[in-house]
Amino acid sequence: GQQLNQSPQSMFIQEGEDVSMNCTSSSIFNTWLWYKQDPGEGPVLLIALYKAGELTSNGRLTAQFGITRKDSFLNISASIPSDVGIYFCAGLRGKLIFGQGTELSVKP
């Protein structure tokens, strides 16, 4: 089946540091999305990307849609404790196809 490879699997950082995670696919997607999931809750949409090469920001979050349409990255600048959670990339092909997630821990 279709697979998205997301890395890293987990990150342990100090408050205030910047974070970067990425997602790659063997096939093209026309839409990439980034979600955050807190424990026991559903995924919450952070950023949606609709055009190859697009760079979009949402507060301290910035995401880019790779020019080949096979990858995307998410950056979080100046991390804070409430950034803790699992971040999922997803490609849209009618349904959402999710990456395996990046678990972020932020040490105050």
Added chain:
Amino acid sequence: EPEVTQTPSHQVTQMGQEVILRCVPISNHLYFYWYRQILGQKVEFLVSFYNNEISEKSEIFDDQFSVERPDGSNFTLKIRSTKLEDSAMYFCASRSFGSNAEQYFGPGTRLTVT
């Protein structure tokens, strides 16, 4: 702000029993989805539903699963005879018309099969 709601939040059932998970999508949305997340794993697509019929389903969505929109507001997932491996978080999602419209997820139902 409108949101997707799901009930119950946690369901415990015995193997072989039938369960029905309920979702109330956002009111003006037209496309409905069920996803599943086994503990510690990624979110996986189960089924999509539009215009009162299934538009796509995954390999996971076998004959034991069914979906229904019994009225204008609810969207249900039924598992006829639960197995231990059905234990997971089940998320409902909905979106409005438009191929790029964003899917909004509910808080999930944690299903535990014993």
